[in-house]
Amino acid sequence: MVDFSGWEMPIHYGSQIQEHHRVRNDVGMFDVSHMTVIDVEGQDAQAFLRYLLANDVARLKLPGKALYSCMLNAEGGVIDDLIVYFIDDGNYRMVVNAATREKDLEWITNQARAFAVSVDERPELAMIAVQGPNAEQKLSAVIDAGQHEKLQELKPFHALWMGPWFVARTGYTGEDGFEIILGAEQAVGLWKKLAAAGVAPVGLGARDTLRLEAGMNLYGTDMDETVTPLESGLAWTVAWEPAERDFIGRSALERQRRQKPRHKLTGLLLEDKGVLRNHQKVLIPGVGDGEITSGSFSPTLGKAIAFARVPAEAGSEASVEIRGRLLPVRLVKAPFVRHGKPCV
Amino acid sequence: MSNIPTELKYTKTDEWVLLGEDGVATVGITDFAQQQLGDMVYVELPEAGATIDAESECGVVESVKTASDLYMPVAGEITAANALLADQPEKINADPYGDGWIYKFRPADAGDLDTLLDAAAYQSKLDADDH
Numbered sequence: 001m002v003d004f005s006g007w008e009m010p011i012h013y014g015s016q017i018q019e020h021h022r023v024r025n026d027v028g029m030f031d032v033s034h035m036t037v038i039d040v041e042g043q044d045a046q047a048f049l050r051y052l053l054a055n056d057v058a059r060l061k062l063p064g065k066a067l068y069s070c071m072l073n074a075e076g077g078v079i080d081d082l083i084v085y086f087i088d089d090g091n092y093r094m095v096v097n098a099a100t101r102e103k104d105l106e107w108i109t110n111q112a113r114a115f116a117v118s119v120d121e122r123p124e125l126a127m128i129a130v131q132g133p134n135a136e137q138k139l140s141a142v143i144d145a146g147q148h149e150k151l152q153e154l155k156p157f158h159a160l161w162m163g164p165w166f167v168a169r170t171g172y173t174g175e176d177g178f179e180i181i182l183g184a185e186q187a188v189g190l191w192k193k194l195a196a197a198g199v200a201p202v203g204l205g206a207r208d209t210l211r212l213e214a215g216m217n218l219y220g221t222d223m224d225e226t227v228t229p230l231e232s233g234l235a236w237t238v239a240w241e242p243a244e245r246d247f248i249g250r251s252a253l254e255r256q257r258r259q260k261p262r263h264k265l266t267g268l269l270l271e272d273k274g275v276l277r278n279h280q281k282v283l284i285p286g287v288g289d290g291e292i293t294s295g296s297f298s299p300t301l302g303k304a305i306a307f308a309r310v311p312a313e314a315g316s317e318a319s320v321e322i323r324g325r326l327l328p329v330r331l332v333k334a335p336f337v338r339h340g341k342p343c344v
Numbered sequence: 345m346s347n348i349p350t351e352l353k354y355t356k357t358d359e360w361v362l363l364g365e366d367g368v369a370t371v372g373i374t375d376f377a378q379q380q381l382g383d384m385v386y387v388e389l390p391e392a393g394a395t396i397d398a399e400s401e402c403g404v405v406e407s408v409k410t411a412s413d414l415y416m417p418v419a420g421e422i423t424a425a426n427a428l429l430a431d432q433p434e435k436i437n438a439d440p441y442g443d444g445w446i447y448k449f450r451p452a453d454a455g456d457l458d459t460l461l462d463a464a465a466y467q468s469k470l471d472a473d474d475h
Contacts, residue, residue, distance in 0.1 A: 015437075016408050017383040205382065205409060273430070275386050275406045297385040297408050304386075323388075323404070 005098040007034040009204050016205040020299040023173050023210055024340045027132035028202035029194050034098035037125045037181060042117035045090045051247055052111055054229060056239035060086035064159045066170055069237055070229045072249030076256060077225035080104050083170060085159050097219050126187035130199060131177030133340065139178065141197035142190065172207065174214025174338050212305060213298050215334025221278060222265060222293045222307050230256055233265035261312055267334040268306040269344055272327050276306035281321045284314045300337045346376035349441055353457055354466035357415045360441065363457055368423055372445040373405060373436060376470055381407040384433040389425035390447050418456035420449040
Protein backbone atom coordinates (compact mmCIF):
# COMPACT_ATOMS: atom_id res chain seq x y z
CA MET A 1 0.00 0.00 0.00
CA VAL A 2 1.18 3.53 -0.74
CA ASP A 3 0.02 6.99 0.18
CA PHE A 4 -1.36 8.56 -3.02
CA SER A 5 -2.33 12.17 -2.37
CA GLY A 6 -3.74 11.20 1.01
CA TRP A 7 -5.43 8.02 -0.28
CA GLU A 8 -4.10 4.68 0.85
CA MET A 9 -3.87 2.65 -2.36
CA PRO A 10 -2.41 -0.70 -3.41
CA ILE A 11 0.38 -0.83 -6.05
CA HIS A 12 -0.78 -4.35 -6.79
CA TYR A 13 -3.05 -6.97 -5.25
CA GLY A 14 -0.81 -9.86 -6.36
CA SER A 15 1.30 -9.81 -9.53
CA GLN A 16 1.32 -6.44 -11.27
CA ILE A 17 2.09 -8.05 -14.64
CA GLN A 18 -0.77 -10.55 -14.28
CA GLU A 19 -3.12 -7.68 -13.43
CA HIS A 20 -1.93 -5.87 -16.55
CA HIS A 21 -2.51 -8.86 -18.84
CA ARG A 22 -5.90 -9.50 -17.27
CA VAL A 23 -7.10 -6.05 -18.35
CA ARG A 24 -5.67 -6.48 -21.87
CA ASN A 25 -7.13 -9.97 -22.36
CA ASP A 26 -10.16 -10.24 -20.08
CA VAL A 27 -11.33 -7.72 -17.48
CA GLY A 28 -10.16 -6.07 -14.26
CA MET A 29 -11.47 -3.45 -11.86
CA PHE A 30 -9.81 -0.41 -10.30
CA ASP A 31 -10.91 1.50 -7.21
CA VAL A 32 -10.40 5.05 -8.50
CA SER A 33 -12.42 6.79 -5.79
CA HIS A 34 -9.46 9.12 -5.26
CA MET A 35 -10.44 10.97 -8.45
CA THR A 36 -12.18 14.27 -7.77
CA VAL A 37 -15.71 14.75 -9.12
CA ILE A 38 -16.86 18.35 -9.62
CA ASP A 39 -20.34 19.34 -10.85
CA VAL A 40 -20.74 22.65 -12.69
CA GLU A 41 -24.33 23.87 -12.95
CA GLY A 42 -26.15 27.04 -13.90
CA GLN A 43 -27.28 29.07 -16.89
CA ASP A 44 -23.70 30.10 -17.69
CA ALA A 45 -22.25 26.59 -17.33
CA GLN A 46 -21.43 26.21 -21.01
CA ALA A 47 -20.02 29.74 -21.37
CA PHE A 48 -17.92 29.24 -18.23
CA LEU A 49 -16.43 25.93 -19.35
CA ARG A 50 -15.72 27.32 -22.84
CA TYR A 51 -13.60 29.96 -21.05
CA LEU A 52 -12.07 27.63 -18.46
CA LEU A 53 -10.96 24.76 -20.73
CA ALA A 54 -8.68 24.58 -23.78
CA ASN A 55 -10.98 22.10 -25.48
CA ASP A 56 -14.46 23.33 -26.41
CA VAL A 57 -17.50 21.93 -24.58
CA ALA A 58 -19.68 23.38 -27.36
CA ARG A 59 -18.56 20.27 -29.28
CA LEU A 60 -20.72 18.26 -26.87
CA LYS A 61 -24.17 18.18 -28.50
CA LEU A 62 -25.61 14.96 -27.10
CA PRO A 63 -26.34 14.54 -23.39
CA GLY A 64 -23.80 12.14 -21.87
CA LYS A 65 -21.01 12.95 -24.33
CA ALA A 66 -17.54 13.27 -22.80
CA LEU A 67 -14.57 15.45 -23.72
CA TYR A 68 -10.91 15.26 -22.64
CA SER A 69 -9.35 18.67 -22.00
CA CYS A 70 -6.52 20.53 -20.36
CA MET A 71 -7.19 23.39 -17.95
CA LEU A 72 -4.53 26.04 -18.51
CA ASN A 73 -3.16 29.05 -16.69
CA ALA A 74 -2.71 32.39 -18.47
CA GLU A 75 0.76 31.32 -19.67
CA GLY A 76 -0.65 28.19 -21.29
CA GLY A 77 0.82 25.93 -18.58
CA VAL A 78 -1.25 22.86 -17.72
CA ILE A 79 -2.98 23.18 -14.34
CA ASP A 80 -4.61 19.77 -14.83
CA ASP A 81 -6.08 17.41 -17.39
CA LEU A 82 -9.64 16.22 -16.98
CA ILE A 83 -12.72 14.68 -18.51
CA VAL A 84 -15.87 16.77 -18.72
CA TYR A 85 -19.29 15.21 -19.31
CA PHE A 86 -22.24 17.13 -20.79
CA ILE A 87 -25.19 15.94 -18.75
CA ASP A 88 -27.81 18.36 -20.09
CA ASP A 89 -28.19 22.09 -20.65
CA GLY A 90 -26.58 23.97 -17.79
CA ASN A 91 -25.29 20.78 -16.20
CA TYR A 92 -21.77 19.36 -16.57
CA ARG A 93 -19.66 16.94 -14.55
CA MET A 94 -15.86 17.07 -14.46
CA VAL A 95 -13.47 14.42 -13.20
CA VAL A 96 -10.07 15.86 -12.25
CA ASN A 97 -6.95 14.40 -10.63
CA ALA A 98 -6.60 13.71 -6.90
CA ALA A 99 -3.11 15.20 -6.54
CA THR A 100 -4.36 18.53 -7.95
CA ARG A 101 -7.69 18.60 -6.09
CA GLU A 102 -7.10 21.63 -3.88
CA LYS A 103 -5.50 23.91 -6.45
CA ASP A 104 -8.09 22.89 -9.08
CA LEU A 105 -11.02 23.70 -6.79
CA GLU A 106 -9.50 27.04 -5.86
CA TRP A 107 -8.76 27.93 -9.51
CA ILE A 108 -12.17 26.84 -10.80
CA THR A 109 -14.04 28.58 -8.00
CA ASN A 110 -12.12 31.82 -8.57
CA GLN A 111 -12.66 31.76 -12.33
CA ALA A 112 -16.37 31.02 -11.82
CA ARG A 113 -17.03 34.27 -9.93
CA ALA A 114 -17.82 36.18 -13.14
CA PHE A 115 -20.37 33.56 -14.25
CA ALA A 116 -23.82 32.44 -13.11
CA VAL A 117 -22.68 28.94 -12.15
CA SER A 118 -22.25 26.80 -9.06
CA VAL A 119 -19.14 24.66 -8.60
CA ASP A 120 -19.66 21.69 -6.30
CA GLU A 121 -17.17 19.04 -5.36
CA ARG A 122 -18.84 15.65 -4.79
CA PRO A 123 -16.62 13.99 -2.15
CA GLU A 124 -19.43 11.59 -1.22
CA LEU A 125 -19.02 9.85 -4.59
CA ALA A 126 -16.79 6.86 -5.24
CA MET A 127 -15.62 5.53 -8.59
CA ILE A 128 -14.97 2.02 -9.86
CA ALA A 129 -13.44 1.44 -13.30
CA VAL A 130 -14.17 -1.90 -14.98
CA GLN A 131 -11.80 -2.28 -17.91
CA GLY A 132 -10.97 -4.89 -20.53
CA PRO A 133 -12.46 -6.56 -23.61
CA ASN A 134 -14.91 -8.53 -21.42
CA ALA A 135 -15.96 -5.56 -19.26
CA GLU A 136 -19.40 -5.14 -20.78
CA GLN A 137 -20.20 -8.85 -20.65
CA LYS A 138 -19.01 -9.18 -17.03
CA LEU A 139 -21.05 -6.18 -15.93
CA SER A 140 -24.20 -8.07 -16.93
CA ALA A 141 -23.77 -10.06 -13.70
CA VAL A 142 -24.40 -6.99 -11.53
CA ILE A 143 -27.16 -5.17 -13.48
CA ASP A 144 -30.53 -6.20 -14.90
CA ALA A 145 -31.13 -7.14 -18.53
CA GLY A 146 -32.65 -3.77 -19.46
CA GLN A 147 -29.69 -1.90 -18.03
CA HIS A 148 -27.28 -4.23 -19.75
CA GLU A 149 -28.95 -3.54 -23.09
CA LYS A 150 -28.39 0.17 -22.54
CA LEU A 151 -24.74 -0.45 -21.70
CA GLN A 152 -24.27 -2.44 -24.90
CA GLU A 153 -25.60 0.52 -26.88
CA LEU A 154 -23.50 3.08 -25.04
CA LYS A 155 -20.87 4.51 -27.40
CA PRO A 156 -17.24 5.06 -26.38
CA PHE A 157 -16.74 8.38 -24.58
CA HIS A 158 -20.44 8.63 -23.69
CA ALA A 159 -22.13 8.29 -20.31
CA LEU A 160 -25.61 7.59 -18.99
CA TRP A 161 -27.49 7.46 -15.71
CA MET A 162 -28.33 4.03 -14.44
CA GLY A 163 -30.55 4.90 -11.50
CA PRO A 164 -28.21 6.74 -9.12
CA TRP A 165 -25.08 5.48 -10.93
CA PHE A 166 -23.34 7.63 -13.52
CA VAL A 167 -21.78 5.16 -15.96
CA ALA A 168 -19.30 6.29 -18.63
CA ARG A 169 -17.68 4.25 -21.39
CA THR A 170 -14.29 5.77 -20.64
CA GLY A 171 -11.06 4.65 -19.00
CA TYR A 172 -7.32 4.93 -18.71
CA THR A 173 -6.22 1.63 -20.21
CA GLY A 174 -6.70 1.69 -24.00
CA GLU A 175 -9.32 -1.06 -23.69
CA ASP A 176 -13.09 -1.04 -23.77
CA GLY A 177 -14.49 -0.40 -20.33
CA PHE A 178 -16.64 1.63 -18.00
CA GLU A 179 -16.13 4.07 -15.18
CA ILE A 180 -18.96 3.95 -12.64
CA ILE A 181 -19.45 6.93 -10.35
CA LEU A 182 -21.68 6.06 -7.41
CA GLY A 183 -22.32 6.85 -3.77
CA ALA A 184 -19.45 5.70 -1.56
CA GLU A 185 -21.93 3.72 0.56
CA GLN A 186 -22.77 1.59 -2.51
CA ALA A 187 -19.22 1.13 -3.75
CA VAL A 188 -18.18 -1.72 -1.47
CA GLY A 189 -21.29 -3.68 -2.43
CA LEU A 190 -20.64 -3.23 -6.16
CA TRP A 191 -16.96 -4.14 -5.71
CA LYS A 192 -17.90 -7.38 -3.93
CA LYS A 193 -20.49 -8.30 -6.57
CA LEU A 194 -17.98 -7.70 -9.35
CA ALA A 195 -15.38 -9.78 -7.51
CA ALA A 196 -17.91 -12.59 -7.12
CA ALA A 197 -18.58 -12.36 -10.88
CA GLY A 198 -14.87 -12.99 -11.53
CA VAL A 199 -13.64 -9.44 -12.05
CA ALA A 200 -10.18 -9.28 -10.44
CA PRO A 201 -8.91 -6.12 -8.74
CA VAL A 202 -6.04 -4.19 -10.34
CA GLY A 203 -3.64 -1.84 -8.53
CA LEU A 204 -1.94 1.47 -9.30
CA GLY A 205 1.11 -0.27 -10.79
CA ALA A 206 -0.79 -1.88 -13.66
CA ARG A 207 -2.87 1.28 -14.04
CA ASP A 208 0.38 3.06 -14.88
CA THR A 209 1.74 0.48 -17.37
CA LEU A 210 -1.69 0.20 -19.05
CA ARG A 211 -2.03 3.94 -19.55
CA LEU A 212 1.57 4.27 -20.74
CA GLU A 213 1.09 1.52 -23.35
CA ALA A 214 -2.16 3.25 -24.38
CA GLY A 215 -0.26 6.51 -24.94
CA MET A 216 -2.09 8.45 -22.25
CA ASN A 217 -0.34 11.21 -20.32
CA LEU A 218 -0.06 11.28 -16.54
CA TYR A 219 -0.44 14.69 -14.97
CA GLY A 220 2.49 15.74 -12.79
CA THR A 221 5.03 13.60 -14.63
CA ASP A 222 4.33 14.06 -18.37
CA MET A 223 3.04 17.61 -18.03
CA ASP A 224 2.54 20.29 -15.41
CA GLU A 225 2.23 24.06 -15.15
CA THR A 226 5.70 24.64 -16.66
CA VAL A 227 4.75 23.21 -20.06
CA THR A 228 1.90 23.70 -22.53
CA PRO A 229 -0.27 21.11 -24.29
CA LEU A 230 1.75 21.80 -27.47
CA GLU A 231 4.90 20.53 -25.71
CA SER A 232 3.04 17.58 -24.16
CA GLY A 233 1.62 15.68 -27.13
CA LEU A 234 -1.76 17.25 -26.42
CA ALA A 235 -2.13 19.78 -29.28
CA TRP A 236 -5.08 17.67 -30.48
CA THR A 237 -7.01 18.62 -27.33
CA VAL A 238 -6.81 22.37 -28.00
CA ALA A 239 -9.87 23.67 -29.88
CA TRP A 240 -8.54 26.60 -31.94
CA GLU A 241 -11.85 27.04 -33.78
CA PRO A 242 -13.97 29.05 -33.45
CA ALA A 243 -11.23 31.70 -33.42
CA GLU A 244 -13.38 34.11 -31.41
CA ARG A 245 -13.67 31.77 -28.41
CA ASP A 246 -11.56 33.21 -25.63
CA PHE A 247 -10.20 30.59 -23.24
CA ILE A 248 -7.62 30.94 -20.49
CA GLY A 249 -4.14 30.50 -21.97
CA ARG A 250 -5.24 31.04 -25.57
CA SER A 251 -3.01 34.01 -26.42
CA ALA A 252 0.06 32.34 -24.90
CA LEU A 253 -0.64 29.17 -26.86
CA GLU A 254 -1.16 31.08 -30.10
CA ARG A 255 2.16 32.83 -29.62
CA GLN A 256 3.90 29.51 -29.03
CA ARG A 257 2.20 27.98 -32.05
CA ARG A 258 3.43 30.83 -34.28
CA GLN A 259 6.98 30.61 -32.95
CA LYS A 260 6.94 26.77 -33.00
CA PRO A 261 7.31 24.93 -29.67
CA ARG A 262 10.93 24.09 -28.79
CA HIS A 263 10.04 20.73 -27.29
CA LYS A 264 7.74 17.84 -28.01
CA LEU A 265 6.61 14.77 -26.12
CA THR A 266 7.41 11.53 -27.93
CA GLY A 267 7.19 7.81 -27.33
CA LEU A 268 10.42 5.80 -26.89
CA LEU A 269 10.98 2.12 -27.48
CA LEU A 270 14.05 0.27 -26.19
CA GLU A 271 14.91 -2.74 -28.39
CA ASP A 272 17.66 -3.98 -26.02
CA LYS A 273 17.03 -5.48 -22.63
CA GLY A 274 16.69 -3.00 -19.78
CA VAL A 275 14.06 -0.71 -18.32
CA LEU A 276 13.46 2.96 -19.12
CA ARG A 277 12.78 5.08 -16.03
CA ASN A 278 11.53 8.58 -15.26
CA HIS A 279 14.21 11.29 -15.50
CA GLN A 280 16.74 9.29 -17.51
CA LYS A 281 18.59 11.47 -20.01
CA VAL A 282 17.81 11.17 -23.72
CA LEU A 283 20.68 12.12 -26.05
CA ILE A 284 20.12 13.12 -29.66
CA PRO A 285 23.45 13.86 -31.36
CA GLY A 286 23.50 17.18 -33.20
CA VAL A 287 20.11 18.16 -31.79
CA GLY A 288 20.31 18.22 -28.00
CA ASP A 289 19.19 16.39 -24.89
CA GLY A 290 15.81 15.41 -23.58
CA GLU A 291 14.43 13.60 -20.55
CA ILE A 292 12.15 10.66 -19.93
CA THR A 293 8.94 11.81 -18.24
CA SER A 294 7.38 8.33 -17.78
CA GLY A 295 9.35 5.16 -18.29
CA SER A 296 8.49 1.56 -17.54
CA PHE A 297 8.40 -1.96 -18.86
CA SER A 298 5.59 -2.83 -21.26
CA PRO A 299 4.20 -6.24 -20.31
CA THR A 300 2.38 -6.49 -23.66
CA LEU A 301 5.47 -5.77 -25.80
CA GLY A 302 7.98 -7.37 -23.43
CA LYS A 303 10.17 -4.28 -23.88
CA ALA A 304 10.79 -1.02 -22.10
CA ILE A 305 8.76 1.98 -23.29
CA ALA A 306 8.60 5.62 -22.27
CA PHE A 307 7.39 9.11 -22.93
CA ALA A 308 10.18 11.67 -23.24
CA ARG A 309 10.29 15.42 -23.71
CA VAL A 310 12.85 16.08 -26.44
CA PRO A 311 13.83 18.98 -28.73
CA ALA A 312 11.20 19.52 -31.45
CA GLU A 313 13.76 18.75 -34.21
CA ALA A 314 14.48 15.22 -32.92
CA GLY A 315 14.19 12.52 -35.58
CA SER A 316 13.60 8.82 -35.03
CA GLU A 317 16.85 7.78 -33.30
CA ALA A 318 18.27 8.62 -29.89
CA SER A 319 20.14 7.10 -26.96
CA VAL A 320 19.17 6.84 -23.32
CA GLU A 321 21.72 6.91 -20.56
CA ILE A 322 21.18 4.05 -18.12
CA ARG A 323 23.71 3.69 -15.28
CA GLY A 324 26.45 5.33 -17.34
CA ARG A 325 25.81 3.31 -20.51
CA LEU A 326 24.16 4.61 -23.69
CA LEU A 327 21.45 2.37 -25.12
CA PRO A 328 19.81 3.08 -28.50
CA VAL A 329 16.08 3.87 -28.51
CA ARG A 330 13.58 4.49 -31.31
CA LEU A 331 11.33 7.54 -31.19
CA VAL A 332 7.82 6.32 -31.93
CA LYS A 333 4.34 7.75 -31.99
CA ALA A 334 2.17 6.61 -29.08
CA PRO A 335 0.02 4.60 -28.47
CA PHE A 336 2.22 1.54 -28.07
CA VAL A 337 -0.78 -0.78 -27.59
CA ARG A 338 -4.49 -0.40 -28.35
CA HIS A 339 -7.26 -2.94 -27.81
CA GLY A 340 -4.75 -5.61 -26.88
CA LYS A 341 -2.67 -5.20 -30.06
CA PRO A 342 0.85 -3.76 -30.37
CA CYS A 343 1.00 -0.66 -32.62
CA VAL A 344 4.76 0.00 -32.71
CA MET B 345 4.87 -13.60 5.70
CA SER B 346 8.08 -14.30 3.87
CA ASN B 347 10.09 -17.48 3.81
CA ILE B 348 13.52 -17.34 5.54
CA PRO B 349 15.31 -20.70 5.28
CA THR B 350 17.44 -21.39 8.36
CA GLU B 351 20.36 -22.96 6.44
CA LEU B 352 21.21 -19.66 4.67
CA LYS B 353 23.15 -16.53 5.62
CA TYR B 354 21.71 -13.06 4.93
CA THR B 355 22.86 -9.51 4.26
CA LYS B 356 21.28 -6.29 5.51
CA THR B 357 20.59 -5.51 1.86
CA ASP B 358 18.29 -8.54 1.50
CA GLU B 359 20.58 -10.99 -0.28
CA TRP B 360 20.88 -14.62 0.81
CA VAL B 361 24.17 -16.57 0.68
CA LEU B 362 24.80 -20.31 0.68
CA LEU B 363 28.38 -21.58 0.99
CA GLY B 364 28.86 -24.88 -0.89
CA GLU B 365 31.27 -27.64 0.02
CA ASP B 366 33.45 -26.60 -2.93
CA GLY B 367 34.07 -23.23 -1.25
CA VAL B 368 31.88 -21.39 -3.77
CA ALA B 369 28.97 -19.31 -2.42
CA THR B 370 25.63 -18.86 -4.21
CA VAL B 371 23.75 -15.55 -3.88
CA GLY B 372 20.20 -14.48 -4.57
CA ILE B 373 17.66 -12.04 -3.13
CA THR B 374 15.34 -13.05 -0.33
CA ASP B 375 11.67 -13.89 -0.58
CA PHE B 376 10.97 -10.66 1.29
CA ALA B 377 12.97 -8.65 -1.27
CA GLN B 378 11.24 -10.20 -4.30
CA GLN B 379 7.83 -9.53 -2.71
CA GLN B 380 8.76 -5.90 -2.09
CA LEU B 381 10.10 -5.35 -5.61
CA GLY B 382 7.30 -7.18 -7.39
CA ASP B 383 7.46 -8.68 -10.88
CA MET B 384 11.06 -8.86 -12.12
CA VAL B 385 11.63 -7.84 -15.72
CA TYR B 386 15.41 -7.38 -16.05
CA VAL B 387 18.59 -8.46 -14.29
CA GLU B 388 22.07 -7.03 -14.84
CA LEU B 389 24.42 -9.84 -13.85
CA PRO B 390 28.02 -9.58 -12.67
CA GLU B 391 30.64 -11.07 -15.02
CA ALA B 392 32.54 -14.22 -14.14
CA GLY B 393 36.14 -13.41 -13.24
CA ALA B 394 35.36 -10.03 -11.71
CA THR B 395 36.88 -9.40 -8.29
CA ILE B 396 34.58 -7.28 -6.15
CA ASP B 397 34.92 -5.72 -2.69
CA ALA B 398 32.54 -6.43 0.18
CA GLU B 399 29.32 -4.39 0.04
CA SER B 400 30.14 -3.04 -3.43
CA GLU B 401 27.52 -2.97 -6.19
CA CYS B 402 27.77 -6.04 -8.39
CA GLY B 403 24.53 -6.00 -10.38
CA VAL B 404 20.97 -4.72 -10.61
CA VAL B 405 17.57 -6.32 -10.47
CA GLU B 406 14.70 -4.38 -12.02
CA SER B 407 11.02 -4.99 -11.45
CA VAL B 408 8.25 -3.16 -13.28
CA LYS B 409 8.14 -0.89 -10.25
CA THR B 410 11.78 -0.05 -9.59
CA ALA B 411 15.49 -0.85 -9.94
CA SER B 412 17.45 -2.23 -6.99
CA ASP B 413 21.22 -2.68 -6.72
CA LEU B 414 22.80 -6.00 -5.77
CA TYR B 415 25.68 -5.89 -3.29
CA MET B 416 28.57 -8.27 -2.79
CA PRO B 417 28.04 -9.89 0.66
CA VAL B 418 31.81 -10.22 1.29
CA ALA B 419 34.89 -9.69 -0.93
CA GLY B 420 35.46 -12.31 -3.59
CA GLU B 421 35.68 -13.37 -7.22
CA ILE B 422 32.58 -14.01 -9.35
CA THR B 423 32.63 -17.54 -10.74
CA ALA B 424 29.24 -17.75 -12.47
CA ALA B 425 25.99 -15.89 -13.12
CA ASN B 426 22.56 -17.40 -13.69
CA ALA B 427 22.12 -17.15 -17.48
CA LEU B 428 18.51 -18.34 -17.15
CA LEU B 429 17.58 -14.93 -15.71
CA ALA B 430 18.38 -13.09 -18.96
CA ASP B 431 15.20 -14.44 -20.51
CA GLN B 432 13.30 -15.45 -17.38
CA PRO B 433 13.91 -12.83 -14.68
CA GLU B 434 10.54 -13.87 -13.21
CA LYS B 435 12.30 -16.97 -11.82
CA ILE B 436 13.44 -14.68 -9.00
CA ASN B 437 9.79 -14.19 -8.02
CA ALA B 438 8.79 -17.80 -8.51
CA ASP B 439 11.75 -19.44 -6.77
CA PRO B 440 14.01 -16.91 -5.05
CA TYR B 441 16.05 -19.56 -3.18
CA GLY B 442 16.22 -22.04 -6.08
CA ASP B 443 16.08 -21.39 -9.84
CA GLY B 444 16.12 -17.67 -9.08
CA TRP B 445 19.71 -17.68 -7.75
CA ILE B 446 21.66 -14.78 -9.27
CA TYR B 447 25.43 -15.40 -9.10
CA LYS B 448 28.17 -17.52 -7.51
CA PHE B 449 31.44 -16.29 -6.08
CA ARG B 450 34.53 -17.56 -4.30
CA PRO B 451 35.02 -15.56 -1.08
CA ALA B 452 38.49 -14.10 -0.59
CA ASP B 453 38.23 -15.36 2.98
CA ALA B 454 35.45 -17.86 3.76
CA GLY B 455 35.65 -16.72 7.38
CA ASP B 456 34.14 -13.36 6.31
CA LEU B 457 30.81 -15.13 5.84
CA ASP B 458 30.56 -15.43 9.63
CA THR B 459 29.92 -11.68 9.73
CA LEU B 460 26.61 -12.13 7.87
CA LEU B 461 23.22 -12.48 9.54
CA ASP B 462 21.68 -15.82 10.35
CA ALA B 463 17.98 -16.45 9.70
CA ALA B 464 16.91 -15.30 13.18
CA ALA B 465 18.94 -12.09 12.94
CA TYR B 466 17.56 -11.39 9.44
CA GLN B 467 14.00 -11.94 10.72
CA SER B 468 14.72 -9.48 13.57
CA LYS B 469 16.02 -6.93 11.06
CA LEU B 470 12.82 -7.23 8.99
CA ASP B 471 10.70 -6.92 12.14
CA ALA B 472 12.67 -3.84 13.23
CA ASP B 473 12.31 -2.20 9.77
CA ASP B 474 8.59 -2.78 9.98
CA HIS B 475 8.25 -0.58 13.07
